[in-house]
Amino acid sequence: MTNTPVRTRMAPSPTGELHVGSFSIILKNYAFAKKHGGQFVLRVEDTDKVREVEGAGERLLNTIKAYGLSWDEGPDVGGPHAPYTQSERLDLYVEKANELVESGHAYHCFCSREKLEAVREKAREEKRPPKYDRHCRNLSKEEVVKKLSENGEFVIRLAVPDNRSIVYTDLIRGDIEVNSDIIDDQVLLKSDGFPTYHLAVVVDDNDMEISHIMRGEEWLSSTPKHILLYEAFGWKPPVFAHIPIYLNPNGKGKMSKRKGDVSAQSFLDKGYLPEALLNFFMILGWTPKDQRDIISLEEYVQEFDPQDISKKSVAFDIDKLNWLNGVYIRKMWDENQVDLVTRLEKFTPTDFPQAKLDQILPLIYERLEKLSDIEELSDFFYRDIKVDRSLLLKKADKELVSKQLDELYAGLNEIEWTTSEIEKVVRSIQEEHDYKKNQFFMMVRIAVTGKKATPPLFETIEVLGKDLTLRRLKLALT
Numbered sequence: 508m509t510n511t512p513v514r515t516r517m518a519p520s521p522t523g524e525l526h527v528g529s530f531s532i533i534l535k536n537y538a539f540a541k542k543h544g545g546q547f548v549l550r551v552e553d554t555d556k557v558r559e560v561e562g563a564g565e566r567l568l569n570t571i572k573a574y575g576l577s578w579d580e581g582p583d584v585g586g587p588h589a590p591y592t593q594s595e596r597l598d599l600y601v602e603k604a605n606e607l608v609e610s611g612h613a614y615h616c617f618c619s620r621e622k623l624e625a626v627r628e629k630a631r632e633e634k635r636p637p638k639y640d641r642h643c644r645n646l647s648k649e650e651v652v653k654k655l656s657e658n659g660e661f662v663i664r665l666a667v668p669d670n671r672s673i674v675y676t677d678l679i680r681g682d683i684e685v686n687s688d689i690i691d692d693q694v695l696l697k698s699d700g701f702p703t704y705h706l707a708v709v710v711d712d713n714d715m716e717i718s719h720i721m722r723g724e725e726w727l728s729s730t731p732k733h734i735l736l737y738e739a740f741g742w743k744p745p746v747f748a749h750i751p752i753y754l755n756p757n758g759k760g761k762m763s764k765r766k767g768d769v770s771a772q773s774f775l776d777k778g779y780l781p782e783a784l785l786n787f788f789m790i791l792g793w794t795p796k797d798q799r800d801i802i803s804l805e806e807y808v809q810e811f812d813p814q815d816i817s818k819k820s821v822a823f824d825i826d827k828l829n830w831l832n833g834v835y836i837r838k839m840w841d842e843n844q845v846d847l848v849t850r851l852e853k854f855t856p857t858d859f860p861q862a863k864l865d866q867i868l869p870l871i872y873e874r875l876e877k878l879s880d881i882e883e884l885s886d887f888f889y890r891d892i893k894v895d896r897s898l899l900l901k902k903a904d905k906e907l908v909s910k911q912l913d914e915l916y917a918g919l920n921e922i923e924w925t926t927s928e929i930e931k932v933v934r935s936i937q938e939e940h941d942y943k944k945n946q947f948f949m950m951v952r953i954a955v956t957g958k959k960a961t962p963p964l965f966e967t968i969e970v971l972g973k974d975l976t977l978r979r980l981k982l983a984l985t
Contacts, residue, residue, distance in 0.1 A: 512545055512546075512716075513539065513719060514540065514546045514548060514715070514716050515536035515721065516550055516712070516717050516720075517532075517533040517547070517548075518549075518550045518551070518552045518708070519533075519549075519551065519567045521559050522559055522563065523560055523770075524570075524772060524773070525570050525571070525771045525772065527753065527769055527770065527774065528752055528769075529723070530570070530571070530574070530788065531791065532721060532722060532723060533571065534576070534788050535721050535811065535813065535816075537576050539813060546579040547579050547580075548578060548579065548581065548586070548588075549581030550581070550592075550593070550715065551564055551592045551593065552708070553592060553594045554593045554594060554702055554703075556701070571771075573781060574771070574775075574781045574785060575781055575785065575804070591715075596711070597700060599714070600702035601696065601700060603710050604696040605663075607663070607695070607739055608663060611666065612665070612666055612735075613663050613664060614643060614644050614651075615651055615662075617643055617660070618639075626640045626642075636691075638691040639664070641692055643664075644664070644692065661698060662696060663694070663696040665692055665693045665694075665695055665705075665735065665736065667691070669688060670686065670688055671686070671687035672687075675731075675747060676747075678721075678746060678813045678814050679748050679751075679813060679814065683730075690735075693705050704729075705729060706736070709733050709736040709742075713740070718745055720746070721749075721750060721813060722749060722750065724751050724752060727749050730747055730749070750813075750816060751816075751818065751819060751820040754821065754822045754823065761820075771784075778854050778879030779832050779877050779878075780836065782804075783835040783836075784832075785804055785807075786800075786802055786831055786835070787827065787828045787832075789802055789807045789811075790802065791821055791823070792820075793811070793816050794815070832876055833876045836872060836875050837872065850878060851868075854879045854881050855881055856882050856886070859889060863889075863970065866970045867970060870966055870967060871884040871885055888967075892957030893957055894954060894957050895957070901949075902943065902946035902949070903946050911936070911940075911942065911950060912954060912980055912983055915932075915951065915980055916977060916984075918933075918935075919933075919976060919977065926969045933965065952964055954980055955979045955983075
C-alpha cells in the first residue's frame with residue numbers, strides 16, 4: 508500500500524466475450540478499491556479495430572452488471588477523467604508519442620512489413636529472439652525529416668535503453684528484475700495513428716490516477732516496457748499485481764475456448780446464480796483466513812488482500828462451482844422462493860405444466876445444481892417416458908417383474924391418491940411377498956419415471972397423478 512488514494516480499473520476490450528478469468532480480475536480490482544474507500548474505474552480499450560466485434564462492448568458491460576458489480580467512473584456514468592473510451596482519446600496518444608520522440612525516448616520507424624518480416628526470419632534462423640534490429644533508430648535527424656516530408660508510412664517505437672536493470676515489486680510475486688536487453692523496441696503508435704496497448708494503457712492509467720494495477724500474469728512480460736514509459740514521461744508507476752491464469756478443469760493448460768465455454772456470460776446462461784459465481788471466483792486461488800467456502804461480496808471486500816492470492820495457477824473446479832451453486836439455490840428456496848421461481852422461468856421448458864410447479868419444485872430443488880437442470884429433473888412429470896427393459900429386468904426375471912407390476916397396478920388402482928396411501932400400498936406389496944428392496948423399489952422407479960434417480964418416490968408418484976401412473980405401469984408390462 509501507498510499513501511496515494513486507491514484507484515483501480517477494469518479495461519475490457521470489445522474483441523469478444525468477457526472471459527471468466529478476466530471477470531475474476533475485475534472482481535479483485537473492485538473489491539480492493541471498495542475495501543480502501545477508493546474508486547473503481549471502467550475504461551473501454553477499443554483501439555484494436557481489426558479484432559473488434561460489433562456489439563461486444565455493450566455485452567461486456569451488461570455481463571458485469573448482471574453479476575451485480577458497478578463502477579464509479581466510466582463511459583456511461585462520466586467522471587473527472589473523461590472520455591473513458593480509448594478511441595475518443597487518440598489525440599492525446601499522438602501528443603504523448605511525439606513528446607517521447609522529442610525527449611529522445613522514442614523514434615520514428617519507416618521499415619516496411621516485408622523488411623520487418625525479413626529481420627524476424629533472420630533472427631529465427633539464428634535462434635535469437637525475433638526483435639527489431641533498430642535500423643531506423645540510427646537514422647540521422649536529416650534522414651528522418653526527409654522521410655517524414657515524403658509522407659510515407661511510419662510508426663513510433665520505444666527507444667529501449669541498453670543493459671538496464673529494471674526492478675519492481677509485484678504484490679503477489681515479490682521483487683522482479685528484468686534486463687532491458689531482452690526487451691524489443693516496442694511500437695507505441697501505429698501507422699494509422701492508433702496507439703498500441705502499451706502506450707495507451709500507460710497514458711490512461713497515469714491520466715486517470717490509477718494507483719494499483721491488478722491484471723493477468725500474461726502481462727508480466729509487458730510490465731518492464733511500461734515502467735520504462737513511466738520513467739520516460741517522468742511519472743510515478745502504480746503498484747502492480749499479476750494474477751495467475753485459470754487452468755482447465757482437468758488442471759492442464761490455460762482455460763480456453765477450445766475446451767468449452769469460458770465466457771462469464773455463458774455461465775449465467777447455463778443457470779448459475781451470479782451470487783454463487785461471485786463466491787466461486789472469490790475463493791478460486793484465494794482463501795479467507797478461516798478457510799470457509801461461503802462468503803458474501805460484502806465480506807470479501809473487507810477481507811480481500813491481493814498478497815494472499817495463490818502464486819500458482821489453479822484449476823477451474825466445475826464440481827466446486829456446481830456444489831456452491833446448489834448451496835445458493837437451497838438458500839434462496841429457504842429465504843425467497845418467489846425470487847427463485849422468477850429466475851427459474853428463463854430455464855423452464857415451454858411444455859412445463861405451470862399449474863404443477865408448486866408440487867414439482869419442492870421435490871427437485873435440492874437436486875438442482877444449476878437452474879437449467881430443471882428440465883432434466885422434471886421432464887418425466889409431463890413428457891412421455893421410455894422404459895428401458897433391461898433396467899426393469901436387471902435384478903429379476905420377466906415373470907417376477909410382470910407379477911410385481913400387476914400387483915402394483917391392482918393395489919394403486921383402489922386407493923385415495925395421497926403420498927401416505929401410495930407408500931402404504933407399495934411397501935405392503937414388498938413386505939408381503941418379501942421382495943428384495945433394491946430390486947423392487949428400483950423397478951417401481953424405472954416403471955413410473957423411466958429414470959434410475961428421481962425425487963422421493965412416493966411424493967413423485969402422487970404428483971404424477973393416478974391416471975398417468977397406472978398408464979405407465981401398463982406400459983411397463985408391455
